[in-house]
Amino acid sequence: MIYKLRAIFFRLCKSCSLQPIAYSLLIGCSLLTSCATQPPVVKLEKAPVLPLSINRYFAFRKETQFLNDPTTFRPSRSDAINFMRRSYMWPATTRIEQDAIRGCYLNFYWWNHGPREDVTIRLEYFQAGLGNEVLAQEINYPQMQGSRTSIFKVIGDDYLENGRVTSWRALLIVDGKIVGLTQSFLWK
Numbered sequence: 001m002i003y004k005l006r007a008i009f010f011r012l013c014k015s016c017s018l019q020p021i022a023y024s025l026l027i028g029c030s031l032l033t034s035c036a037t038q039p040p041v042v043k044l045e046k047a048p049v050l051p052l053s054i055n056r057y058f059a060f061r062k063e064t065q066f067l068n069d070p071t072t073f074r075p076s077r078s079d080a081i082n083f084m085r086r087s088y089m090w091p092a093t094t095r096i097e098q099d100a101i102r103g104c105y106l107n108f109y110w111w112n113h114g115p116r117e118d119v120t121i122r123l124e125y126f127q128a129g130l131g132n133e134v135l136a137q138e139i140n141y142p143q144m145q146g147s148r149t150s151i152f153k154v155i156g157d158d159y160l161e162n163g164r165v166t167s168w169r170a171l172l173i174v175d176g177k178i179v180g181l182t183q184s185f186l187w188k
Contacts, residue, residue, distance in 0.1 A: 038151060039139050047124050047136035050171070050178050057114030058172045058180035061147075064107045065184075067164060068155070070098075103159030108170050110180065111147045119144040120173040123152045128163030 068088040076082055088105065092098040112119060119141045124134050139150050154165050169183035 038149075039141060041152060042138045042140075044122075044136040044138060047122065047134060050173060050176060052181075053177040053179060054181075055114070055174070055179035058110070058112055058119075058174070060108060060110045060170065060172075060180060060182040062109040063170070063182055065165075065168075066105045066107075067103075068105060069102050069159075069164075099160060100156045103153060103155030104165040105155075106152045106165070106168060106170075108150045108152070108182070109147070110150070110172060112145050114145075116143045116145045117174045118142050121150045122171045122173060123168060124171070125154070125165045125168035127154070127158075128166050130162050 066084070066088060068085075070085070070089070073085060089098060089101065092101055106123060106125075108121065108123075110121070120138055121141070122136055122138045124136045126132070126134065137152050139152075141148065167184045167186035167188070169181060169187045171178050172180035
């Protein structure tokens with residue numbers, strides 16, 4: 001699609017001196033559309049059990065987990081580590097603001113190489129203070145195809161009252177079936 005827009009811009013500006021400006025506008029518009037925000041995360045009261053139907057078109061590529069709690073940080077001389085810690089705490093200046101963003105951040109990188117589908121990614125997790133109670137959060141992506149990054153946060157009061165995430169699993173759900181999954185080593 002971006003190539004079609006570029007061709008239209010160049011045809012319109014072929015004989016005039018506005019071609020560099022048109023190209024700059026095109027790049028700016030494409031950058032803005034690629035920076036779309038993530039759909040809202042929905043917390044579930046109870047996560048229903050779903051049938052397993054693994055699909056080769058869906059896969060998790062990578063998972064990262066970051067515990068943003070300065071009380072647990074060991075001193076580091078690495079600029080990269082210190083930058084990452086500060087970036088998660090960035091907008092907070094007061095103690096109340098810092099407590100609101102303190103907690104566990106889980107990032108999942110996944111893809112759909114098949115046809116466009118309505119995909120739901122669900123995070124099921126245990127927290128240290130809740131014992132065997134499974135908590136869940138979901139994000140819905142309508143007509144999703146290609147690569148995606150989903151970010152789940154267990155922060156603020158959820159983290160301060162119930163503790164850190166001890167184990168988790170992430171599910172890709174299409175038409176009420178689990179088509180892809182990944183889990184932490186400690187998941188039961």
